Amino acid sequence: MTVSPVVPTTKYTPPPRGWYKRNEIAITPWLFLAPGVFFFVVYVIAPIWQSFGLSLYDWNGLGDVTVNGEYVGLENYNKLFGLNGERADRNFNISLWNNFKWLVLYLLAIPGGLFIALFLNQTVRGIRVYKSLFFFPFVISQVVVGLVFSWFYLPNDGLFSIMTGWFGIDIRGGVLGNPTWATYGIIAAGLWPQTAYCMILYLTGLNAVDPEQVEAARLDGAKGWKMLWFVIIPQLKPATFIAFVVTIIGALRSFDLVSIMTGGGPFGSTRVLSYYVFEKSLSERGLQYGYAAAVAVILFLIMLVFISYFLWSMYQDEKGAR
Template sequence: MASSSSNKSPENAVNSASELVAGKRLRASDVAPWMFLGPALIIFSIYVLFPVLESIWLSFFEWDGLGEKTFIGFGNYIELFDSDQFWTALTNNIMWMVLFMLAPPMGLAIALFLNQQVYGIRLVKALFFFPFVISQVVVGLVFSWFYDPSFGVLNSVITFFGGDPVSILADEDLVTYGIIAAGLWPQIAYCMILYLTGLNNLNHEQLEAARLDNAKGWKMLWYIVLPQLRPATFIAIVVTVIGALRSFDLVATMTAGGPWGSSTVLAYMMYEESIFNYRMGYGAAVAVVLFLIMDIYIAYFLWRMIRSEK
């Protein structure tokens, strides 16, 4: 018995040593991802998660940003949903979402046009790419001049054909459409870039097989190209809707929510109530409502994406 146990002891020692080394490797592999994720999670918690929670907490108070906070419960939300200005801003945001859906198909059409090998196409691509590079503030100023009833290009064309000048940014019925048109310009350029990237990554074997089957034109686009562009379409739609909900720069630059609040959106209403009216709690309530709308939308699209992958 003694000899047999002595014979097995070296093997046991080797096995235990290997198990110890494997355990250390396993623990190292468990810790390594968190070491890489740790700094990002800390920054995300400080600059994103904490401000979101603080805004939700602040929305239950009445506060001017300087003095003492007064807890009023759901008072800000009750006042918000009774406000005509809130429903105007929400309606404008819905209009932004609906009309911004023109950006993906228009971006796809331009990408299909630019996805060809002809002389000078790089210069044309650069011209179409230009609106995405410039600032939203610059876009707002350019379109403000474009719409100007005195010297704007739009009204010059209208008067040339015998029409009367139209002051789009001063008309309550037209102002939101004018701002959305300005926002579509860079958004179409962004969608165009996404689709150009997708077109460059198409499966050429599928394209050649489709050509051998005499697939061309609309059939080629519908059955071969568009299914391969589904990831680009998903990103384009998600980013476009989020951009419509976050619309602020153009409204602030072109009209400041006017005339008489007819062009305001939720993001600008939050800014106006918090900064100009010194109602931090009420502005936080607007921010929370906008945040919830974005969360519902993003959660729905993530669910659709996960379901399609499964």
């Protein structure tokens, strides 16, 4: 009988891993994000930074800003707000106040979209036709909306003038020709497609409402407004969040309807900050790119306040859900 030799056993040692393999889980998501981050920095962050720099110059847009422009520091901001003995820019104040009107009244699109969505969420005959009619304003161009409402507001032949005439109401110069009412007429035109957009968001949110919670609330005697306020609306929080963000940003950057319907008139009463930037830079009365950049910076900072708040709220919600 022969005894086989004992083979010494050695513990297997895996080859050393490289730096990427050791950090693969942490690095891989950033590799997927890298193209988006690159384009975001080039096409969003860089222009914002350039606008900040340009707002410190007096430049007419011809040639290089550092060669043909004059560095004036914060002088453009002093002219806007009337600091250091400068006279405040009346057109800027009007534009800022009109943006505030847009911001407040545009929020009516959110409850309007909610109630239309609640109506369209029913199972009644012909509901698809109603959905198509309410969805229609969202898919047409803002230019078309502006033209349609311009005809609607015509002083003598417009449908709005005819309808107000039935009640003995006469708006001098028509809605768009009256400095008092022109801004409100444009906001009403903007609310039409914006309400349709909020309606779409809420229709999507209503599909995700938990039917078991609704049934449990019915068994507890909840109905009508109590059902809506305590059961339905809390489950629509994600849709409401998106509706607020989109509506506020849309109100602050309103430009196309003002340009199409009034061109900032009558007498500059319907200007908003975005249209004032266009007037000071690209219009025939403009070529004040440094001053226009200062107005754009103010508009950006206003937007940044709301965007930061919404991002912080979203971060807190996600943090609380962990």
